[in-house]
Amino acid sequence: MTTTIRESRSRKLFHIINALLLGFICLIFIIPIWNVLITSVAKDVDVMGTDYLLMPRSFTLQNYWRVLNSGYMGAFKNSLFVAFLGTAFSMLITVPMGFALAQKHLVGRSVIMKAIVFTMVFDAGIMPFYIVVRSLGLINSMGAIIFPVAISTFNLIIIKNYMASIPVSLIESATLDGCNDMMILLRIVLPLSVSIIAAVTLFYFVSYWNRYFEVIMFINDSRKYTLQVVLRSLMFESDESLGGGQYVYNNLKMAVMVLGMLPVLVIYPFVQRHFVSGLMLGGVKG
Amino acid sequence: MADKRTVIRTKPPLWTRIKTQKFLLLMLVPGLIWYLLFKYLPLLGLSLGFTDYGFRSKVSFVGLENFSRLLSSTIFWNAFRNTLVISMANIVFYFPAPLIVALLINELKSLKAKRFIQFLIYIPYFFSWVVVGSIFVNLLSPSSGLVNNIITKLGGESIYFMASAKFFRPVLVSSYIWRQMGYGAVIYVASLTTVQPELYEAATIDGAGHWGQLWHVTLPGIRSTIVTMLLLNLSHVLLIFEQVLVMYNAAVYDVADVLQTYVFREGVLAGDLGYSIAVGMFTSIVSLTLVLSTNKISARFLDEPIL
Numbered sequence: 001m002t003t004t005i006r007e008s009r010s011r012k013l014f015h016i017i018n019a020l021l022l023g024f025i026c027l028i029f030i031i032p033i034w035n036v037l038i039t040s041v042a043k044d045v046d047v048m049g050t051d052y053l054l055m056p057r058s059f060t061l062q063n064y065w066r067v068l069n070s071g072y073m074g075a076f077k078n079s080l081f082v083a084f085l086g087t088a089f090s091m092l093i094t095v096p097m098g099f100a101l102a103q104k105h106l107v108g109r110s111v112i113m114k115a116i117v118f119t120m121v122f123d124a125g126i127m128p129f130y131i132v133v134r135s136l137g138l139i140n141s142m143g144a145i146i147f148p149v150a151i152s153t154f155n156l157i158i159i160k161n162y163m164a165s166i167p168v169s170l171i172e173s174a175t176l177d178g179c180n181d182m183m184i185l186l187r188i189v190l191p192l193s194v195s196i197i198a199a200v201t202l203f204y205f206v207s208y209w210n211r212y213f214e215v216i217m218f219i220n221d222s223r224k225y226t227l228q229v230v231l232r233s234l235m236f237e238s239d240e241s242l243g244g245g246q247y248v249y250n251n252l253k254m255a256v257m258v259l260g261m262l263p264v265l266v267i268y269p270f271v272q273r274h275f276v277s278g279l280m281l282g283g284v285k286g
Numbered sequence: 287m288a289d290k291r292t293v294i295r296t297k298p299p300l301w302t303r304i305k306t307q308k309f310l311l312l313m314l315v316p317g318l319i320w321y322l323l324f325k326y327l328p329l330l331g332l333s334l335g336f337t338d339y340g341f342r343s344k345v346s347f348v349g350l351e352n353f354s355r356l357l358s359s360t361i362f363w364n365a366f367r368n369t370l371v372i373s374m375a376n377i378v379f380y381f382p383a384p385l386i387v388a389l390l391i392n393e394l395k396s397l398k399a400k401r402f403i404q405f406l407i408y409i410p411y412f413f414s415w416v417v418v419g420s421i422f423v424n425l426l427s428p429s430s431g432l433v434n435n436i437i438t439k440l441g442g443e444s445i446y447f448m449a450s451a452k453f454f455r456p457v458l459v460s461s462y463i464w465r466q467m468g469y470g471a472v473i474y475v476a477s478l479t480t481v482q483p484e485l486y487e488a489a490t491i492d493g494a495g496h497w498g499q500l501w502h503v504t505l506p507g508i509r510s511t512i513v514t515m516l517l518l519n520l521s522h523v524l525l526i527f528e529q530v531l532v533m534y535n536a537a538v539y540d541v542a543d544v545l546q547t548y549v550f551r552e553g554v555l556a557g558d559l560g561y562s563i564a565v566g567m568f569t570s571i572v573s574l575t576l577v578l579s580t581n582k583i584s585a586r587f588l589d590e591p592i593l
Contacts, residue, residue, distance in 0.1 A: 014496075015395075029464075092316075097316070105307075106314075123570060124328035124332055125567065125569065126553065127331075127562045127566050129324070151321070181307070181313070228414050235424070250424070257420050
């Protein structure tokens with residue numbers, strides 16, 4: 001009797017410690033983001049020379065207004081352009097390919113799958129990739145940040161695995177009704193795959209939005225820079241510990257940063273569960 | 287079952303199969319062209335690592351000269367050493383973190399709390415390295431950052447983290463954990479739900495306490511996920527690039543320059559293409575060897591290899 005009571009007591013203690021630990025972990029994730037958000041809506045007087053850490057002291061949208069009327073808007077528009085166009089292009093080639101690879105009777109299926117998985121294991125590296133993009137004449141064009149990264153093998157495999165799990169009988173009966181493969185994809189498979197399509201669309205959107213090194217590698221014209229590139233130079237080149245020259249108020253910097261994370265903050269809460277199921281489907285095994 | 291029967295039936299001749307599948311094959315074409323152009327053509331480009339491609343208009347074969355050059359370059363060895371040190375630190379400190387957090391989350395009773403924490407810690411994974419780097423610059427800023435604020439309040443001196451040879455690597459590793467941990471934790475939590483509850487009952491009957499259950503039921507139950515995650519980590523660990531490219535600066539080149547940033551500077555910025563391809567090839571081969579040998583070792587512990 002006494003042992004069970006003691007054990008349940010130690011369990012209780014364990015649960016309290018566990019909750020405290022996880023609470024602490026949550027703070028590690030909340031505080032840095034919270035600080036960015038509250039600083040981005042702070043007035044100049046509140047961030048000048050004083051600490052602005054956890055307690056918001058003012059609220060103004062003035063910083064966003066300034067960003068809206070500054071050169072950062074050009075980069076923001078470029079990012080939107082690349083993200084929307086890139087995502088559309090990626091989906092347009094990834095979905096049909098995933099569908100075709102999901103059909104077990106496809107001619108050459110296993111060879112193609114092996115060739116695709118191989119590219120995940122062995123990558124030629126940055127420079128051969130750069131040389132290919134350069135010889136295609138894409139340097140300094142927006143196409144350079146879309147076409148070379150249009151397919152993510154991970155996303156392709158997620159779609160392929162999901163579509164392969166759709167019962168074959170549905171597809172077979174549609175074939176008997178005289179549907180060709182194009183019609184089967186559009187009328188039967190796509191309506192059944194809405195949630196996975198949504199997840200992959202967002203994976204692509206976020207990956208285009210977040211791209212940095214491809215942009216600085218392929219784009220030299222600063223008018224074509226995306227938000228991530230200008231955010232990087234704003235945050236790192238004006239940082240005092242790195243001997244930055246011009247002084248930019250922190251509230252303005254944080255407003256640009258919020259723009260940089262905007263798609264994630266806006267879209268993520270609605271699709272989180274799709275992200276999780278998508279990740280599970282994309283297991284390494286093809 | 288139906289599948290098996292179709293396999294046994296003799297297949298129609300190839301040409302007929304291609305004709306009946308013309309739409310399917312058409313759907314493959316754009317994707318296949320993409321893979322050839324952007325994944326397989328670069329593999330051919332690797333051969334330029336044996337040439338002096340880059341500065342002269344005429345490309346000539348130089349054999350292994352680029353490789354002997356890299357072996358005698360101090361910058362290369364510095365980058366190689368940094369890559370190994372940072373990778374080791376990432377594996378040692380980053381790899382167990384998501385697993386431990388997932389085990390803690392798994393002990394929570396409230397489903398709502400479980401969901402909330404996973405939702406929260408998964409957020410940074412969708413931020414770019416620029417955003418994550420910026421968040422750390424902001425957090426570690428010598429005058430206005432939270433961390434230095436605490437240090438000075440406790441009577442210490444402000445630390446210039448981003449420009450400090452001593453602190454830059456810990457900053458890299460902690461920002462890596464901050465961004466990537468949620469992804470791993472979410473996968474582990476999902477994997478933990480697949481461990482069969484009967485096994486816990488059986489273990490309790492056998493007299494296993496909570497630690498015993500953890501050791502004999504939980505961890506063995508998710509071992510294939512653990513190995514998969516290890517392999518995934520090992521496959522990018524030596525290729526660490528964008529994070530460093532975003533966060534490093536001339537003040538910390540000595541401790542932060544990794545193989546990929548070295549390749550980038552030599553190749554894209556300096557234009558020494560043949561040589562930088564050779565450095566990249568070296569990196570890819572070392573990385574591949576690491577993954578394949580881990581896969582081989584793990585195959586002995588699991589029923590089947592992961593790759």
